[in-house]
Amino acid sequence: MVNLFENIPLLFALYIFTKHFLHKLRNHPPSPILNLPIIGHLYLLKKPLYRSLAKLSERYGPVLLLQFGSRPVLVVSSPSAAEECLNKNDIIFANRPRMMAAKHIGNNCTSLVWTSYGDHWRNLRRISSLEILSTHRIQMLQNIRTDEIKGMIKRLYRDSEEKRVVDMKTTFNEMTMNVLMRMIAGKRYFGENVEEIEEGKRFREILRETLRLGSTSMADFLPVVRLLGVGGVEKKLMALQKKRELFMQELVEQCKKRLGSANNGDSEMGEKKKTMIEVLLTLQEKEPDYYTDGIIRDLMLVLLGAGTDSSSGTMEWALSVLLNNPEILKKAQMEIDNHVGQERLIDESDIANLPYLRCIINETLRMYPPGPLVIHESSEDCIVGGYRVSRGTMLLVNFWAIHNDPKIWEDSRIFKPERFQGLEATRDGYKLIPFGSGRRGCPGEGLAVRMVGMGLGSVIQCFDWERIGNELVDMAEGTGLNLPKAQPLMAKCTPRPVAAKHFCFLK
Numbered sequence: 001m002v003n004l005f006e007n008i009p010l011l012f013a014l015y016i017f018t019k020h021f022l023h024k025l026r027n028h029p030p031s032p033i034l035n036l037p038i039i040g041h042l043y044l045l046k047k048p049l050y051r052s053l054a055k056l057s058e059r060y061g062p063v064l065l066l067q068f069g070s071r072p073v074l075v076v077s078s079p080s081a082a083e084e085c086l087n088k089n090d091i092i093f094a095n096r097p098r099m100m101a102a103k104h105i106g107n108n109c110t111s112l113v114w115t116s117y118g119d120h121w122r123n124l125r126r127i128s129s130l131e132i133l134s135t136h137r138i139q140m141l142q143n144i145r146t147d148e149i150k151g152m153i154k155r156l157y158r159d160s161e162e163k164r165v166v167d168m169k170t171t172f173n174e175m176t177m178n179v180l181m182r183m184i185a186g187k188r189y190f191g192e193n194v195e196e197i198e199e200g201k202r203f204r205e206i207l208r209e210t211l212r213l214g215s216t217s218m219a220d221f222l223p224v225v226r227l228l229g230v231g232g233v234e235k236k237l238m239a240l241q242k243k244r245e246l247f248m249q250e251l252v253e254q255c256k257k258r259l260g261s262a263n264n265g266d267s268e269m270g271e272k273k274k275t276m277i278e279v280l281l282t283l284q285e286k287e288p289d290y291y292t293d294g295i296i297r298d299l300m301l302v303l304l305g306a307g308t309d310s311s312s313g314t315m316e317w318a319l320s321v322l323l324n325n326p327e328i329l330k331k332a333q334m335e336i337d338n339h340v341g342q343e344r345l346i347d348e349s350d351i352a353n354l355p356y357l358r359c360i361i362n363e364t365l366r367m368y369p370p371g372p373l374v375i376h377e378s379s380e381d382c383i384v385g386g387y388r389v390s391r392g393t394m395l396l397v398n399f400w401a402i403h404n405d406p407k408i409w410e411d412s413r414i415f416k417p418e419r420f421q422g423l424e425a426t427r428d429g430y431k432l433i434p435f436g437s438g439r440r441g442c443p444g445e446g447l448a449v450r451m452v453g454m455g456l457g458s459v460i461q462c463f464d465w466e467r468i469g470n471e472l473v474d475m476a477e478g479t480g481l482n483l484p485k486a487q488p489l490m491a492k493c494t495p496r497p498v499a500a501k502h503f504c505f506l507k
């Protein structure tokens with residue numbers, strides 16, 4: 001009689017080989033042969049995911065098919081394959097997968113970031129691109145950015161006078177949160193003259209939790225983990241969403257009140273001064289069925305989630321790398337001194353005349369993209385890299401791998417802003433795509449470029465910078481959605497003449 005247990009290894013090998021053979025027969029992209037039942041290729045993954053996937057792509061090629069538990073996942077890590085997905089097959093890959101975070105904090109997959117391609121997404125993109133993130137609207141709110149950056153320089157000036165070590169992670173982060181919050185709801189939570197300190201703490205906590213829980217989890221790939229509620233992620237997401245909605249609804253109500261009294265002539269509120277919520281509330285008056293409080297809440301939460309740490313993290317990485325490369329910092333200071341001088345503070349219109357500063361920002365986004373992996377899903381069968389990809393396949397475009405590939409970039413792990421000098425179209429050929437591309441590309445790019453350019457340009461213009469010891473700044477990456485630094489940047493700064501001229505009255 002055949003002993004089934006004795007034959008288990010043989011049956012298992014047969015299962016694996018048949019699966020692999022069928023895979024090849026169907027012309028699916030290359031895949032590691034050991035695709036285990038239930039977990040698929042999850043056993044191959046380590047943190048951070050973009051590095052782990054880059055290693056697998058080195059071995060199996062830039063178009064790779066993996067199985068994350070129950071989900072097929074296409075991993076793409078070359079400029080040409082990224083172009084095929086985000087340009088040629090842009091519409092096919094414009095969907096997002098239904099993940100647990102998308103269900104709970106993406107309001108049942110209806111928020112701008114998480115909703116799939118279709119009329120609803122198109123409407124949300126139209127509203128964000130035309131009404132709140134258009135060049136015109138961003139320009140109108142320029143004074144907010146100038147004001148908050150001045151506030152940041154003023155605080156740094158005071159710290160430098162008292163020879164304090166400064167925490168630049170928190171400094172950049174609070175400045176960015178103030179900018180976005182003022183643009184969204186007319187509020188600021190950090191720095192001087194802040195009244196609503198408790199509200200600010202609540203807000204910071206909500207953003208922190210959103211970044212912590214807002215990515216994928218094992219329960220997205222292993223239905224059994226979700227069923228058993230292992231880790232309690234789903235419950236945490238539900239609790240977080242309640243807090244997020246309550247917080248944002250309070251802001252919407254406050255804006256309604258302000259708008260109401262402005263309409264009654266109690267205060268002046270020209271079109272110029274309207275916050276993003278107020279713009280949307282004005283549209284609500286005309287089309288209440290579409291511009292519901294829910295839509296306004298979700299849109300604002302998406303902008304805060306997508307816009308804060310990505311922008312402030314870029315400034316923190318850039319300044320960290322400059323502290324480790326003082327000659328590059330000096331060159332950037334000289335450029336600013338030549339074009340702007342030490343009499344007045346830099347402003348947004350100067351950025352266009354500071355090509356070296358822009359090279360530094362591009363090089364930072366190349367080495368440390370705040371969105372190292374972008375996630376989409378296919379809505380139809382299609383061909384990528386000559387291979388067949390089935391409908392419903394999750395797509396991960398590994399921006400980090402493309403940006404750090406030594407075959408594409410000479411000395412890829414060396415910070416060399418000069419590589420972008422004289423290049424007009426740095427995004428050419430999908431070699432550098434920190435903001436994504438195609439329909440789902442970042443709608444906040446214009447705002448981010450202004451905030452990062454001004455934030456970084458101002459600290460370079462106003463201070464000389466030093467590390468806190470002889471050791472280089474630790475450039476290790478932490479874990480998280482936005483490629484954070486493992487250790488916050490701590491530094492010392494000394495005012496340059498322009499800072500002394502504008503802020504010495506503080507003494």
Ligand code: HEM
Binds near residue numbers: 112302303310
């Ligand atoms: C340095 C700063 C930033 C970087 C590098 C960045 C990068 C990205 C990337 C890579 C994506 C995903 C693209 C894709 O899925 O293919 C994205 C999406 C998005 N970003 Fe940004 N972003 C930044 C700042 C901002 C800002 C300031 C805002 C708005 C305040 C913003 C709003 C969004 C939104 C709403 C989406 C989702 C778009 C959609 O799904 O249709 N981002 N961003």
